[in-house]
Amino acid sequence: MTDRASFMAAVASTPRGHDPGLPDRAAAPDAPTELRAGESPLDRFQTEAEAVSTIVERVDAAGAASAVAAALEAAGAGAVAIAADLGDLLEPVREACRSAGLQVDDYADVAPERARAAALDATVTGCLAAVAATGSIVTTGATGRAAALIAPTHVCVVRADQVVDGLHALVDGDVLAAAGSMFALQSGPSRSADIEKTLILGVHGPGRVHVLLVV
Amino acid sequence: MSATTPREDAEVGGRPLPPGWAAPAHQPGADSLADTTFEERARENLARPFQRTAIANATDHTVFALQRRFAGTAHDALRDEARRIRAHAITNLPTYLEQWVDRAEARGTQVHFAADEAEARRIVAGLCAERGVGRVVKSKSMASEEVSLNSALEGAGIDVVETDLGEFVVQAMGDRPSHVIAPILHRTQGEVHELFSAMAGEDLPDDPEALTGFAREGLRHAFLTADAGISGGNFLIAETGEVAMVTNEGNGRLTTSLPRIHIALVGIEKMLPRRTDLAVLLPLLTGHGTGQQITTYVSVLGGPRGAGEPDGPEEMHVVLLDGGRSALLGGEFEEALHCIRCGACQNVCPVYRQVGGHAYGWVYGGPIGAVLTPLFRGQADGGELSHATTLCGACDDICPVRIPLHDLLLGLRRRRVAEDVAPLSERLAFRAWGLAWRHPATYRASTAVARAGLAVLARDGVVSRRVPGLARWTATRDLVLGRRR
Numbered sequence: 001m002t003d004r005a006s007f008m009a010a011v012a013s014t015p016r017g018h019d020p021g022l023p024d025r026a027a028a029p030d031a032p033t034e035l036r037a038g039e040s041p042l043d044r045f046q047t048e049a050e051a052v053s054t055i056v057e058r059v060d061a062a063g064a065a066s067a068v069a070a071a072l073e074a075a076g077a078g079a080v081a082i083a084a085d086l087g088d089l090l091e092p093v094r095e096a097c098r099s100a101g102l103q104v105d106d107y108a109d110v111a112p113e114r115a116r117a118a119a120l121d122a123t124v125t126g127c128l129a130a131v132a133a134t135g136s137i138v139t140t141g142a143t144g145r146a147a148a149l150i151a152p153t154h155v156c157v158v159r160a161d162q163v164v165d166g167l168h169a170l171v172d173g174d175v176l177a178a179a180g181s182m183f184a185l186q187s188g189p190s191r192s193a194d195i196e197k198t199l200i201l202g203v204h205g206p207g208r209v210h211v212l213l214v215v
Numbered sequence: 216m217s218a219t220t221p222r223e224d225a226e227v228g229g230r231p232l233p234p235g236w237a238a239p240a241h242q243p244g245a246d247s248l249a250d251t252t253f254e255e256r257a258r259e260n261l262a263r264p265f266q267r268t269a270i271a272n273a274t275d276h277t278v279f280a281l282q283r284r285f286a287g288t289a290h291d292a293l294r295d296e297a298r299r300i301r302a303h304a305i306t307n308l309p310t311y312l313e314q315w316v317d318r319a320e321a322r323g324t325q326v327h328f329a330a331d332e333a334e335a336r337r338i339v340a341g342l343c344a345e346r347g348v349g350r351v352v353k354s355k356s357m358a359s360e361e362v363s364l365n366s367a368l369e370g371a372g373i374d375v376v377e378t379d380l381g382e383f384v385v386q387a388m389g390d391r392p393s394h395v396i397a398p399i400l401h402r403t404q405g406e407v408h409e410l411f412s413a414m415a416g417e418d419l420p421d422d423p424e425a426l427t428g429f430a431r432e433g434l435r436h437a438f439l440t441a442d443a444g445i446s447g448g449n450f451l452i453a454e455t456g457e458v459a460m461v462t463n464e465g466n467g468r469l470t471t472s473l474p475r476i477h478i479a480l481v482g483i484e485k486m487l488p489r490r491t492d493l494a495v496l497l498p499l500l501t502g503h504g505t506g507q508q509i510t511t512y513v514s515v516l517g518g519p520r521g522a523g524e525p526d527g528p529e530e531m532h533v534v535l536l537d538g539g540r541s542a543l544l545g546g547e548f549e550e551a552l553h554c555i556r557c558g559a560c561q562n563v564c565p566v567y568r569q570v571g572g573h574a575y576g577w578v579y580g581g582p583i584g585a586v587l588t589p590l591f592r593g594q595a596d597g598g599e600l601s602h603a604t605t606l607c608g609a610c611d612d613i614c615p616v617r618i619p620l621h622d623l624l625l626g627l628r629r630r631r632v633a634e635d636v637a638p639l640s641e642r643l644a645f646r647a648w649g650l651a652w653r654h655p656a657t658y659r660a661s662t663a664v665a666r667a668g669l670a671v672l673a674r675d676g677v678v679s680r681r682v683p684g685l686a687r688w689t690a691t692r693d694l695v696l697g698r699r700r
């Protein structure tokens with residue numbers, strides 16, 4: 001069995017090549033995953049998210065909970081789990097779903113039973129952040145790794161102040177400190193083009209992703 | 216909660232597995248190199264007209280998408296920066312590896328060290344045996360192909376289910392992936408339909424949506440009953456001890472979320488110094504890999520389920536694979552370690568586009584396969600692959616981290632001649648290349664002329680078998696010209 005010391009010794013025993021040094025993170029060149037000068041982050045988020053088949057709807061804070069219930073009904077959902085990261089919206093969303101006749105559970109209660117989690121029609125979560133330039137939402141281990149993934153429909157509530165400009169702003173920012181054991185960028189429904197390059201949505205993750213952008 | 220050993224229900228989605236599904240007839244990464252030559256494998260693959268059209272269509276699509284994606288951005292500057300980050304990470308690999316291991320362990324990840332392929336197999340099989348793992352779900356991992364992990368696990372009586380749609384088909388057919396990004400590029404919808412219908416025991420509708428639905432249902436069952444998830448990793452982040460992984464289907468996310476154990480098998484060269492480097496490397500990996508802005512899922516995994524988290528694996532293990540990598544550090548071929556496995560060099564390679572990934576005989580195809588195979592598997596096995604190229608330079612042009620594949624291939628040819636394993640004709644031909652090589656301007660002119668000459672000789676982009684100097688190469692294949700930007 002190779003231990004750490006002998007493994008590292010093999011790596012360290014070779015001569016060093018030329019080290020060009022690390023580029024300064026502040027001087028990053030323009031990339032497709034960054035916001036362009038003068039662009040509105042919310043507009044770019046919507047454009048990019050829609051380009052990868054996310055449904056994006058702008059709502060105001062007062063209408064957010066009922067918009068969630070409407071999004072679930074539009075997806076034909078019956079059994080729904082809601083995640084704790086909805087914060088202030090948790091109670092209003094629960095209420096709105098109940099009055100819409102949906103069966104609502106907390107994701108944390110459902111998650112330990114894999115089979116039950118897999119039988120959900122939809123999940124509703126908040127997010128840690130959203131990335132304008134890529135149309136991504138950021139989900140975390142703290143909220144639940146599979147919370148935005150396990151059901152055919154995912155409804156995500158994004159507050160306008162959670163939208164960061166681009167990938168750099170996300171990975172350099174402090175926001176990830178609250179991620180827990182992992183974070184993930186999710187950009188639209190699950191997709192595959194393995195069979196003769198035909199694009200299919202909803203392979204393993206949700207086939208329907210509905211973002212409610214609270215402005 | 217089902218943590219039982221589901222051996223007895225050797226079925227997926229309530230359906231019995233077809234013969235050969237649980238134990239693929241043809242093990243990926245096995246000894247096919249030793250048994251056949253590139254020429255034989257190329258001949259075999261050229262006899263499949265669908266494959267050639269499919270590869271051309273798919274790779275063209277990806278290359279155009281890539282060009283559109285970076286239009287109007289500082290693409291070249293981004294690539295320069297990426298090259299610098301990769302070069303810095305690789306020249307300082309000992310430091311960053313130590314740092315990564317410290318930080319990963321501090322976050323509760325258990326780190327294991329595999330000096331070679333056999334050790335990687337032993338470690339993963341051992342982890343599974345100790346923990347009573349009966350079924351494993353896997354998300355696509357080239358490192359696991361490198362070490363032939365599936366056959367080792369199956370030999371130990373473990374049910375292994377590939378969950379990437381393409382890899383699932385590959386496994387069920389007893390086949391091997393033919394492209395790093397698109398594993399069943401060489402298979403038709405009809406073949407998938409036939410396979411899935413046989414598995415279902417009924418004639419499924421012959422459309423991609425229904426076929427995908429069939430696989431999804433069966434694979435969901437596998438996810439729910441698996442004890443361990445095995446993944447690869449696209450990047451290791453030294454600063455944080457994290458593993459970053461990109462997928463589109465979401466199987467990678469489920470593999471690392473649902474089973475109680477997560478094992479990632481990752482080559483040591485995947486190192487990035489900082490999290491911020493993801494902002495440079497990710498758009499290049501996904502843009503050059505598929506033409507996407509970003510893949511649907513990017514997971515950055517920093518340990519097992521944390522206190523108070525509602526789900527996630529109880530244990531996270533990372534098996535660091537050397538497997539011939541450390542031997543390249545500081546040497547002539549070190550830059551091969553900069554590769555981020557985007558597959559773009561395959562897409563533009565006129566040889567790959569004709570013969571497909573299987574002709575390369577091992578895990579990696581195309582220019583990077585022609586470089587890595589002899590370096591990881593030895594000259595005797597893979598050395599001839601350095602001749603499975605036209606040296607047209609299309610791969611250099613498209614590589615997101617600017618690996619001089621063309622120089623590496625020439626270096627491998629030189630080495631093959633020096634080690635005296637090449638046939639005489641090859642050694643003589645090489646001398647001419649060598650002369651030109653001493654005068655780079657002459658050399659570049661000669662390849663430019665060769666390309667222009669080919670363009671003249673080509674009809675409909677296909678070069679016939681009459682091209683002077685290419686006789687040996689073109690004897691078994693027509694040559695489609697590489698697309699240059």
Ligand code: SF4
Nearest residue numbers: 554555557558560614
């Ligand atoms: S060598 Fe370059 S182009 Fe080829 S797979 Fe690696 S990173 Fe991509």
